[in-house]
């Protein structure tokens with residue numbers, strides 16, 4: 001699933017290459033992907049794509065006539081500079097931008113709205129972890145009474161937006177916190193570490209993905225910079241202990257049993 005760093009780099013690419021372009025045509029293939037029915041895709045025709053914003057794991061394409069296309073990639077959604085199997089923008093001068101799934105899992109969601117802030121998927125999101133509003137005090141406050149593990153805490157979108165399974169593993173390794181530790185057992189210093197690791201890991205990931213993209217659309221789920229996620233049996237880059245993995249409902253958690261003691 002694309003997470004915050006993937007979408008942040010994609011957002012920058014889209015703004016550099018498509019913002020300011022006039023939309024001369026749109027094509028929706030597969031009505032089921034469009035979750036709002038108030039406005040047809042044709043509302044974008046003859047408007048200009050002003051900018052692309054990101055919130056959590058969603059992108060918002062904003063046209064100058066007030067309409068916005070909200071794109072939630074879910075597990076396999078991405079974009080390409082070609083007609084998309086799900087949605088396509090055609091621009092004056094021949095540029096094309098397509099929305100599709102790299103594997104057809106049919107989970108991708110699109111919304112056409114004027115006020116995206118009213119959509120439940122956006123309204124319910126917590127702060128952006130790379131913004132200054134995401135602090136140890138904030139996290140400690142919202143964690144009060146949270147039943148569950150620290151991994152669950154940082155992947156809960158209404159607590160903090162944009163972190164999924166993969167980056168949660170990397171953040172917890174960086175912060176030296178066991179992913180299965182109960183939130184009620186975290187100390188003040190753990191919240192400090194958690195917040196600074198979150199910012200550092202995401203920032204470094206954005207830089208790594210930007211470099212790997214070389215000015216093109218970022219590769220789908222580029223993860224070569226990851227240190228422990230999906231690396232069971234490989235030595236921990238910090239202490240050499242083999243990385244462990246545990247699966248719950250097909251979702252894996254990777255951690256170092258030495259650096260991240262329970």
Ligand SMILES: [Zn+2]
Pocket residue numbers: 236237238239240241256257258259260
């Ligand atoms: Zn280790």
